[in-house]
Amino acid sequence: MTAPLKHRTLSAAIVDRLRQAILAGTYPAGSQLRQDAMAETYGVSRIPVREALFQLEAEGFVRIVPHKGAIVSELSLDEINDVFDLRCLLEPRLLSQSAPRFSASDFAALDAIQARFETAIAAGDVGQWGVINAEFHMALYTKARQPRTQSIVAALLQTSDRYTRLQLSNTAAMGIAEQEHAELIRQCRAGRFTEAAAFLVGHIEAVRADLLRVVARSGAAGGATNSRSVALE
Amino acid sequence: MTAPLKHRTLSAAIVDRLRQAILAGTYPAGSQLRQDAMAETYGVSRIPVREALFQLEAEGFVRIVPHKGAIVSELSLDEINDVFDLRCLLEPRLLSQSAPRFSASDFAALDAIQARFETAIAAGDVGQWGVINAEFHMALYTKARQPRTQSIVAALLQTSDRYTRLQLSNTAAMGIAEQEHAELIRQCRAGRFTEAAAFLVGHIEAVRADLLRVVARSGAAGGATNSRSVALE
DNA sequence: TTAGCGTAGATTTTATACAATCGAGGAGTC
DNA sequence: GACTCCTCGATTGTATAAAATCTACGCTAA
Incomplete structure (x- = not known):
């Protein structure tokens, strides 16, 4: 094994x-x-x-x-929303700092990831989708000088991946994500950074909405209403 | 030992x-x-x-x-700013969600922490200052239903504490923090939540400014200009 | 019947011992 | 003289075994 x-x-x-x-x-x-x-x-x-x-x-x-x-650990609705709220808050901030500093090689790296993304989707490889998606997002933020935020977002992306897998095989959503990634690259290349940041929020919100729709329908996500927040300290 | x-x-x-x-x-x-x-x-x-x-x-x-x-780990200037930026972004958000849900016992808990805070400052116990300060902030956010944000902020507070210790024995700043905490409690009790959130930002910014002043003067913080951001992935 | 107590089993936590890895320093060669 | 390779010492990584802790079950007694 x-x-x-x-x-x-x-x-x-x-x-x-x-x-x-x-x-x-x-x-x-x-x-x-x-x-x-x-x-x-x-x-x-x-x-x-x-x-x-x-x-x-x-x-x-x-x-x-x-x-x-x-x-x-259980997946509570509270945490789903929290995670996506955080992403909407932190990722555009990273992009704004990072994108203006992109060099040609940074764009090349993004293109390379995007290519792998496409092949993974074509192959219907759900397992790879999540890790490549995370790779892409983090590549967008490499040039940001916010180390702590970067490591936090990396963790958020992994958690997102875990939730997203609930709706497995939703290849339509994967295709949309791919197109939106392409659009993000385009806008950054054109130097339209604030527009790209706004678009990024829309991209994240789309994934969240898609996920919540599936969760609501299937009644998944153990302990839904039960907002068992972790006791801190 | x-x-x-x-x-x-x-x-x-x-x-x-x-x-x-x-x-x-x-x-x-x-x-x-x-x-x-x-x-x-x-x-x-x-x-x-x-x-x-x-x-x-x-x-x-x-x-x-x-x-x-x-x-x-080294303390870079980039990370100092990142940590405090994150606190300014996340803590008011937590307070807005949490404060309106406070019950009498929550306020009692805050008062109790505040009392210990005062005695620690009177005793000049720098070691205790940091942990009680973190306790106070987290107590402000207990009623927020954002478990992920809460644990992130808890970690940020610990890191903040580490930086803050650089300026040891700055009892004046500790006294100011104590007064500001009292003011925060007062505003929450009065139901002025948005005002409290804004005041919280000012509180955090004050600590940051104080810290940066000391760091700049003493030339501390190893690898200052050297923004050695952690390589992610 | 039911509450309290104690013991047995399973599981985690910690200690001890062994194996693998890294870096420095020296011998040998071109 | 400078470079390469190798061996040694130090430190970390892993396996095995002993100790501590928790849970569940059954027993006794009120």
Whole structure:
């Protein structure tokens, strides 16, 4: 069951594996992840598994209760809205700072990502869609000198991906996203930065609306009305 | 050298210890944290130390390079501005959502924190100042239904604390902060929420300005002009 | 019946021991 | 003299095993 596993450390490899598995729904929200089972599944000891779980907790994918274990975190409606609100707030800000500093090589990188995006969509590879989408967005913000915001947005994109997978196979939406990405590149090339930022908000809102529509219809998203906000401190 | 150590797990205890030590400047920015040394210092094995370091990396206090170790992260000017920009963006938003939902007990909790704040300042306890300040801010946002934003802000407050300590012993600024906190409570009690949100921005900006003034004068903040933004992905 | 207590089993947490990796310094060669 | 390669020491990463903690079940007693 375990493939190449070619990362720098086992822990990092397990993080990727587990994250993909959670994103793909292999471990549904609410299920418990036992260290022993994970260790055996991936053919490693429990130490790297533990470290991976801690990492995933920091990323918000699982919740760890001392002496009880790790549980795949639930997806609440409150958090969906919060995540997309944050994206609408932070991403345009990053783009405004970053886009005016783009060089030719930056645009080339964007084009390259966009190309891979198209092939992934053509192949209907939902798994790749999310990671390439995140790559594209982050590439838009490389030139922004806001390191903290960048790492926060990177995490938000991963969470978004997790939600978006709920509506799997919605290839129509994927195609729209692709066209909007192309439009973003065009506007940045033309130097229309404020317009691009506004367009970006629309792009994010479109994804959110699409997601909420599916969630509402299927009654998914465990603990919907139940706004169980994490106790801080 | 090790005190009570009354936490739920050793790892959590070490996290607190190391974080305090970094905040206090015991381990200055750029210094390497050797697992072996830490383990011996705190009288534990290297496992809880490793886990603590990973946690601190997620919080942004250290940077871990595989097979090389953990290094206390540098404080760049870019990140200072980014952190305070984010606070000015996110905290008023939280307050607007939270304050209208305050009950009597919420206000009582705020008053209690404020009281402890005053005694800490009177005692000149710089270490306590930061944690109580963070507690106060988070208490302002308890009723907001934005779990992700809340956890992000909690992290930002910790980072802020780290920067703020640079200007140690600036008791004048601490007194001003205390008065502003009192004013915030007053405005929320009076139901003047939008005014409170605006005042909050001013409060945060005041702290930032104060900090930047000290940093500029002392030429502190390692790698000042050197905007070494973290490479994402 | 039901509440309280204690023990057993499973699971997590921590310690100890072993393996892998990185970087520095020196021997050898062109 | 400068460069390459290799070995050694130090440090981190991983495996295995022991200790601590929690949960569930069953027993006793009111």
